[in-house]
Amino acid sequence: MEGADVRWSANDALGIFSGTKFVNAKFTTKDDNAASATFTGDATDAEGTEAAKAFAYYPYAAGATLEGTTVSGLEIPAVQTFAEGTFATTLNPMAAVGEDHTSLAFRSVGAVLRFKLTGTDTFNKLILTGNNDESIAGAYALDFSGEVPAMTFSGEGKSITVTCASDVTLKTDVATEVHFVVPAGIEFTKGVSLKIVHSYYSWDAGDVNKEILTRKFTTPLTTAANKLYNVTEFKAEDLSSGMDTNLRAYLLSEYDANGDGLLSQAEAESVTEIYSTGFGGKVKSLMYIERFPNLEVLVVNSNCDELNGITLSNNKKLTRVSLSPANGLWSSLNVSGLENLTTFELKFSNDQANLSKINLSNCPALKKVVVEGAKSLETLDLTGSASTVEMFWLQSCPKMTTVDIHEMPITTFASADYASSGTNMFADGTMIIATLAQKSAMASQYSDYGVSVTWWCVDEERTEAAASMNAVLRKAILDDETVNPVGDINTVITEEMLAKVTEINITTSMDATGLTLDGLDLCTNLTKLSINAWQVSLGDIDLSAFTKLTDVTMSPTAGYTSIQLPDGIKSFKSIIKYANHEPVGPTTLDLTQYTDLEYVSVMDSYGEPAALKSLNVSGLSKLALLYVGGTAEVNIANCPLLTTCIQNYGTYESGFYWSGYDSQTIIVESEAKRDQLKTSWKEVMGYGEENPANAWTIQ
Structure with missing residues (x-):
């Protein structure tokens, strides 16, 4: 090929047509990086005859056909694979014609466009298009009627994409070469364009196709067969590429010093202010705003309908941020770590319903914070910023x-125009975390206006009421926002807080090392207790004194020895044994005294002997749902609501699940109940016979 050294690679495959003996016969080579190679293959009809001439083509296509002297069913791929310094194998179309199929000289029938890129960006996709909407990918045929095979292109694909197996980072000193295999005979009357893209997945945004640069080359070009074209060598640099169209137009009008329609690194570094009053149209996104390291002022008003994907924490020189978009579709806003930021304003005039978190942490110069109309805002993080x-x-x-002002030097109310220092009057029902001095200075005005707020003063003395409580239980209570709405600011558990404790939930995601139930008795209003903790053994558990406790989940993976439940218990769930653990656990559970029980789940062990050998729930007239794992003996006699079998997943109002292991015995009150459950098991589990694994005992 003119301008390139084309070589064969191992496993290259070509097709041969010659009479009836070779009809698209596939030949392959083991030679690699070879100017000439030996191909081997079999005739499609060993008894057939060869034609006067053999027609051969590369790369092989299983659907290729010959009619007269034309081979059809070939294709220029719309998606090609990136290969460093060359084009990938099986891409460059070649053909040969000769009287002897054993000795053929191949010639490229397509063309190659080469681009040389330098820079610092990372990409994994490049897209080539013609500037006049030319078709450049798809079907072609080979005409073998002349001395040299010729390509006849008929494809309709408007672009060719070169994809990379992994991210490729450009270098500033060595050019990265990118090749596109294109048809011969294409007239690019207005030149070509190359788009450089970095595709990746983001948890916030999903699949992202980040445009690094689109460079348009306007010189006309007509591709000839067997030729490589060096389109140009250029630096992949346009720091306005990929941005919102109207934002890009504004930046180019303000900061494109040389008027080339691009923003160079130097021009991007000159961007110090962005005011939406200069936008020529609605801006929908501030994506890529981090490209402007010297940005000091960002003012965006209702000229923005949306502001997707906005993170300002990389614009380290920002001093003022003022955002008032007509709509807002982000879920969080990160403006953290800006040492020079003094003013942050965010105002919505509509019912903005998605923004739940603003991160303004570690902005040590911050003096003014204004947030209005953020209907879904739940968290405003001012850690390391509030004191100024x-x-x-x-x-x-x-x-x-809950609003925290205790670190702010504020003891007065501000004017409505935000001109003075201070704060506004917060809404009815707000809990204000403050100092005693702040409360003293402002509480009376809340009373005067009839606004009811709760003050939680950080410097108010509080009496610890749970000093003897286990540390894991203490943390669970202090982490409960309904009990301790001020979070980490408070480490004291008062009598008032203990009275609010109705639920305690220890999950596997928590560090439950050292968990005991010491001090649990202080929670006299407890209605729900759930313990799912790794490698914790709780020994003998006595919950009988908790008169309000109705829901207990007890699943420490190291087990427990025995358990006493309160008389009013309605729901009891227990997983005593997991695979890969060696817990202790009760061998018997007799729950017959707990007459209010409606739900019991004892899913003890799958596929191995259970720690629990016997479960007795007989006579429980309210028990509607029962789940049992590998327990050897289960007594459900005289439980009138347990009449059907259910599976161990799904949602049910009533039913009985049992594992059906060989060693399991189920005790019922009558043969009719036994037969009813056996029939139900067959129907629900989808077996062709009644469960053969159980023994049934009539009590």
């Missing part, structure tokens, strides 16, 4: 039911 905030205005944010 002199103006704090939070209005029409109904989910911000």
Whole structure:
């Protein structure tokens, strides 16, 4: 090929047509990086005859056909594979014609466009298009009627994409070569364009196709067979590429110093202010705003309908951020770690329903914070920033039911125009975390206006009421926002807080090392207790004194020895044994005294002997749902609501699941009940016979 050294690679395959003996016969080679290679293959009809001339083509296509002297069913791929310094194997179309099929000289019938890229960006996809909407991918045929095979292109694909197996990072000193195999005879009357893309997945945004650069080359070009074209060598640099169209137009109008329609690194570094009053149309996204390291002022008003994917924490020189978009579709806003930021304003005039979190942490110069109309805002993180905030205005944010001002040097109310220092009056029902001095200075005005708020003063003395409580239980209570709405600010458990404890939930995601139930008795209003903790053994458990406790889940993976439940218990769930653990556990559970039980789940062990050998729930007239794992003996006699079999997944109002292991015995009150359950098991489990694994005992 003119301009390139084309070589065969191992496993290359070509097709041969010659008479009836070789009809698209496939031949392959083991030679690699070879200017000439030996191909081997079999005739499609060993008894057939060869024609006067053999027609051969590369790469092999299983659907290729010959009619007269034309081979059809070939294709220029719309998706090609990136190969460093060359084009990938099986891409460059070649053909040969000769009187002897054993000795053929191949010639490229297509063309190759080569681009040389430098820079610092990372890409994994490149897209080639013609500037006049030319078709460049798809079907072609080979005409063998002349001395040299010729390509006849008929494809309709408008682009060719080169994909990379992994990310490729450009270098500033060595060019990365990218090749596109294209048809011969294409007239690019207005030149070509190359788009450079980095595709990746983001948990926030999903599949992202980040456009690094689109470079348009306007010089006309007509491709000839057997020729490589060096389109140009260029630096992949346009720091406005991929941005919102109207934002890009604004930036180019303000900062494109040389008027080339691109933003160079130097021009991007000159961007210090962005004001939406200069936007020529609605801007929908501030994506790629991090490309401007010297940005100091960002003011975006209702000229923005949406602001997707906005993170400002990389714009380290920002001093002022003022956002008032007509709509807002983000779920969180990160403006953290900005040492020079003094002013942050965010105002919505509509019912903005998605923004739940604003991160303004570690902005040590922050003086003014204004947030209005963020209907879904639940978290405003000012960690490391609050101590300098002199103006704090939070209005029409109904989910911000707790507001922390205790580190702010604020003891007065601000004017409605935000001109003075201070804060606004927060809404009815707000809990204000403050100092005693702040409460003393402002509480009376809340009373004067009839606004009911709760003050939680960090410097108010509190009496610890649970000093003897186990540390894991303490943490569970302090982490409960309904009990301790101020979070980590408070480490004291008071009598008032203990009275609010109705649920305790120890999950496998928590560090439950050292868990005991010491101090649990202080929670006299407890209604629900759930313990799912790794490698914790709780020994003998006595919950009988908890008169309000109705729901117990007890699944420590190291087990427990015995358990006493309160008389009013309605729901009891227990997993005593997991695979790969060696717990202790009760061998028998007699729950017959707990007459209010409605739900019992004892899923003890799958596929191995259970720790629990016997479960007795007989006579429980309210028991509607029962799940049992590998327990050897289960007594459900006189449980009138347990009449059908259920599976161990799904949602049911009533029913009985049992594992059906060979060693399992089920005790019922009558043969009729036994037969009813056996028939139900057959229907629900989908077996062709009644469960053969159980023994049934009539009590």
